[in-house]
Every structure is written in structure tokens, then in C-alpha cells.
Amino acid sequence: MTARQTETARVKTSAVSVAFAGTGAIAGIHARALSSLPAGTAAIVAATDAEPARLATFAQAHAVPATYATLARLLAGARPGLVHVCTPPGTHHAIALACLRAGASVLVEKPPAISVRELDEITAAQGPDGGPPWFAAVFQHRFGGGHRRLAALARQGADGPLGRPLLALCHTTWFRDQAYFDVPWRGRWETEGGGPTMGHGIHQMDMLLDILGDWTRVSAVAATLARRTRTEDVSLAHVTFASGAFASVVNSVLSPREESYLRFDFEHASVEVTHLYGHADADWRVTPAPGHDDVRVAWREAGVPDDARSGHAGQLREVLAALRGHARPPVGPADARRTMTLIAGIYASAFTGRPVIPADLAPGTPFYESMYGGARR
Ligand SMILES: NC(=O)c1ccc[n+]([C@@H]2O[C@H](COP(=O)([O-])OP(=O)(O)OC[C@H]3O[C@@H](n4cnc5c(N)ncnc54)[C@H](O)[C@@H]3O)[C@@H](O)[C@H]2O)c1
Structure with a gap:
């Protein structure tokens, strides 16, 4: 292996593998924010959306290597470390629970759930003893x-x-x-x-x-x-x-x-x-x-x-740094x-x-x- 290949392999192993649930307006802002971060911070590995046409457009725009018709298939097939939940608010609870139960941390767009009860249920589905997988909410x-x-x-x-x-x-x-x-x-x-x-x-x-x-x-x-x-x-x-x-x-x-x-x-x-x-x-x-x-x-x-101007890139930088260091990401x-x-x-x-x-x-x-x-x- 050349030095460059070794470096590429190192970067690949340390990058957080991220997936998208929901590929509408805010998902595009997340994807652009990810691409502004240093190479090797995160790699988009998969996406899913209820609307196939939106999913295809997003995958093409952001070079997403794998798309899935359902979240369950994405979680089983791509095994992401982090799922960006970019769907409408009423779906956040079910999607976050499915991801956490499959072992993936979640970064959930605001509002993180549509009730305090739903938020408590998401929190309870995190890993045992304060460990991963974790929930974080987008408050950029x-x-x-x-x-x-x-x-x-x-x-x-x-x-x-x-x-x-x-x-x-x-x-x-x-x-x-x-x-x-x-x-x-x-x-x-x-x-x-x-x-x-x-x-x-x-x-x-x-x-x-x-x-x-x-x-x-x-x-x-x-x-x-x-x-x-x-x-x-x-x-x-x-x-x-x-x-x-x-x-x-x-x-x-x-x-x-x-x-x-x-x-x-x-x-x-x-x-x-x-x-x-x-x-x-x-x-x-x-x-x-x-x-x-x-x-x-x-x-x-x-x-x-x-x-820095407030925005998704600022929060994503910190979320990914925390995950790469095996620490709880903000905002918890x-x-x-x-x-x-x-x-x-x-x-x-x-x-x-x-x-x-x-x-x-x-x-x-x-x-x-x-x-x-x-x-x-
Ligand atoms: N942080 C911010 O400043 C900010 C700004 C705008 C929107 N948001 C939040 O982002 C979320 C999405 O908003 P948007 O404007 O991108 O909406 P949008 O309608 O543009 O996109 C939502 C996408 O989710 C898909 N979808 C719906 N239900 C789904 C499901 N069950 N599984 C998979 N895909 C599903 C839709 O097909 C659509 O492509 C909302 O919670 C909204 O409040 C946050």
C-alpha cells in the first residue's frame, strides 16, 4: 500500500457513516453542510424517502451510493453510525426509535418530537448506561x-x-x-x-x-x-x-x-x-x-x-467530532x-x-x- 492509500484507508475507517431519513428541503442543507466539513469527517452511505422521485434527486445531487425504499431496509443494509432524521415532525418518534433500536445514533431535526412523552420515549431508547446509540436534536x-x-x-x-x-x-x-x-x-x-x-x-x-x-x-x-x-x-x-x-x-x-x-x-x-x-x-x-x-x-x-455564523455546519462539526470520540453528541x-x-x-x-x-x-x-x-x- 502506498502512503496515500494508507491515509485514504485511515480516513475511511474514522469517518462516521451517515444516512438520511427524509430527503426534502432541510436534508439538502444537511448534505451541503456535511460537504463543507474536512474530508474524512463523515461519509453519506445511504438515504430513504417516502417519495422515490425526491430520493433519486437527492441521491444524484449528493452522490449517495445506496438508496432504500424503506427505513427498515436501510438500517439492515447500510448499518449507518448516524441517521439524520429530516422528515416531518410527526414521523420523528417512530423513525428515531427504529434507528436507535437498530444501533444507529440519530440527529433529529426540530422539533425533535411532537410531545414531551414522545421525546422521553426516544431518550429511553438510547444505549444502556449512557452509552451509544445516542439521540441529539438539531438546534443549530x-x-x-x-x-x-x-x-x-x-x-x-x-x-x-x-x-x-x-x-x-x-x-x-x-x-x-x-x-x-x-x-x-x-x-x-x-x-x-x-x-x-x-x-x-x-x-x-x-x-x-x-x-x-x-x-x-x-x-x-x-x-x-x-x-x-x-x-x-x-x-x-x-x-x-x-x-x-x-x-x-x-x-x-x-x-x-x-x-x-x-x-x-x-x-x-x-x-x-x-x-x-x-x-x-x-x-x-x-x-x-x-x-x-x-x-x-x-x-x-x-x-x-x-x-462562525450559526448554522447546520457548526452543529454537525461538533456532533461528528463527539461521535468519532465515542462521546455523547450535542444537543442532548x-x-x-x-x-x-x-x-x-x-x-x-x-x-x-x-x-x-x-x-x-x-x-x-x-x-x-x-x-x-x-x-x-
Ligand atoms: N433546523 C431548521 O432550521 C429547520 C428548517 C426547516 C425545516 N426543519 C425541519 O426539518 C424537517 C423536515 O422539513 P422540510 O422542510 O425538509 O420538509 P420537506 O417536506 O421538504 O421534506 C420532508 C421529506 O420527508 C419525506 N418523508 C415524509 N415522511 C416520511 C417517512 N415516514 N419516511 C421517509 N421519508 C418521509 C418526504 O417525502 C419529504 O421528502 C421538519 O421537522 C422541519 O421542522 C428544520
Whole structure:
């Protein structure tokens, strides 16, 4: 064997073999993100989709060597190390369970499931004693440089440069016209699990919770104001955190000037990001309180490796590095559950007209079972 052949063989053995369940719009973004990573990080070995024409187009575009008509055949035939679950939300639970039971780890698109119960069942199907196969959820906006800086500073706690967190705004004000809801799986509790609270604001709520930690109480309203859809098209919530901080959360698909806005007011600085579908360092603004200019220095020197724009490539890099090191990939079950539980709490409060605490969402309760509280809609 020449040195080059030896190197090729080494790369081949260390690359994670990945497969796709679902080859629609977001699968293309995953595949392009994979191709942007260093050679030898991952190799796409197989794909499946309920629609043969989509599967064939995807396989050709991304040089996928094997396609399968069903997931069961893919799992038996290709034996992938990781399956990217890129199907509509209502199918994630069954697909993730099948993959985990076949020994493949799963990276599941958001929302990871359509109820907290389904998510708990996926979590329970992981390998024994915390080992593989693992579940991870796609929350790519945690992996931008600005969010990492903020997380690194916030984790230093009340004695760190930011001081205590006091107030946050988490606003996902997007626009989706009526045609958007023509896709059969959209706008229905059984297939999408909810409206903009579940499908759109989930990313920003994930960022909010990554910074502020556990929530203790939520009061919310939700309504269908303008679209023909079975779910809400707008929701507003106020959330209390274990730290004592408050947050205002708004989720909308009715907002002609679209924006994703997060604002954190800490004792010693306001930290804000304004973006739409992804943020770069330049989208973040830090405003120190009087006498706390040192926050700017701490922000610059926060020990973040790069200022990468948030996106799938950033998360995939970390997921694959973890798997190659036989470690649990991010974002794991505990974080996904905290976000899903807040969403369940928003729906529970909106539907019952009462404030909700996490204990109201314990196993067996209506909003643990489904985001609409069990009643058929
Ligand atoms: N992370 C993000 O920013 C982001 C952005 C958009 C969509 N998403 C999520 O990605 C997922 C897919 O969304 P999309 O926009 O790619 O949808 P899409 O409709 O474009 O693609 C879904 C694909 O899944 C296939 N499919 C459906 N049921 C299947 C099954 N049981 N087995 C195999 N294939 C099946 C469909 O034929 C289709 O090709 C959703 O969960 C969505 O919320 C995430």
C-alpha cells in the first residue's frame, strides 16, 4: 500500500457513516453542510424517502451510493453510525426509535418530537448506561460564535462579568403566507405538533433556555388570527426562571417585517442579537452598564474558537467530532426536553387560561401527552 492509500484507508475507517431519513428541503442543507466539513469527517452511505422521485434527486445531487425504499431496509443494509432524521415532525418518534433500536445514533431535526412523552420515549431508547446509540436534536443556532460567547460569560454566574440575569426578550416574528400551510403536514397538531411556537420560535427558545437555565412558571396566550390553520399562528408568553429572571416570548408567522430578536439584560450589560435565520458575530450588540466597560473585553476574549455564523455546519462539526470520540453528541436529551417542556407549558397555559409550572406537565398529564392537551383538533 502506498502512503496515500494508507491515509485514504485511515480516513475511511474514522469517518462516521451517515444516512438520511427524509430527503426534502432541510436534508439538502444537511448534505451541503456535511460537504463543507474536512474530508474524512463523515461519509453519506445511504438515504430513504417516502417519495422515490425526491430520493433519486437527492441521491444524484449528493452522490449517495445506496438508496432504500424503506427505513427498515436501510438500517439492515447500510448499518449507518448516524441517521439524520429530516422528515416531518410527526414521523420523528417512530423513525428515531427504529434507528436507535437498530444501533444507529440519530440527529433529529426540530422539533425533535411532537410531545414531551414522545421525546422521553426516544431518550429511553438510547444505549444502556449512557452509552451509544445516542439521540441529539438539531438546534443549530447555539453554535454561532456570539451565542457561544454569551453562554461562556453567563456560565460564570452572578460573580462573572455579566452579573445576574434579570430580563430577556425572545421574539420570533416571522411571516408565512397561506400557501405555506398548503403542505399537508403543516398547521396540524397531529403532524407538526403546533404552530410558530413549536415550529419557528423553538430555535430562539432553545437559545434563551441555554443562557437562562430552568424555567419555573409560564403564563401565555395563543390564537389563530389570520391563517387557515388548525394550530395557533401567534403566541405570547411571560416566563419566570429559577434564577428569578423574567422573559417575554413572542412567536408569530404574521409579521411582514420579519425578525428574530433576543435580548438579555444582565446586571452589568445588555446583550442583544437581531437576525433572521442565522446569526454572525456582527449581529450581536453588547451595551455595558455604567462602570462596566470590562464586559466588552470579556466578550472579545470569551475563549470561543471562531466567530462562525450559526448554522447546520457548526452543529454537525461538533456532533461528528463527539461521535468519532465515542462521546455523547450535542444537543442532548436534557436540553431538548427543557425546550419542549417550555413549549408544552406555553400551550397548556394558553389553552387552560392559567399559569403553568413544570409539575403540571408530569408524565400522564394532558400536555405531556400532546401539545394540544389530548383533545382532537
Ligand atoms: N433546523 C431548521 O432550521 C429547520 C428548517 C426547516 C425545516 N426543519 C425541519 O426539518 C424537517 C423536515 O422539513 P422540510 O422542510 O425538509 O420538509 P420537506 O417536506 O421538504 O421534506 C420532508 C421529506 O420527508 C419525506 N418523508 C415524509 N415522511 C416520511 C417517512 N415516514 N419516511 C421517509 N421519508 C418521509 C418526504 O417525502 C419529504 O421528502 C421538519 O421537522 C422541519 O421542522 C428544520
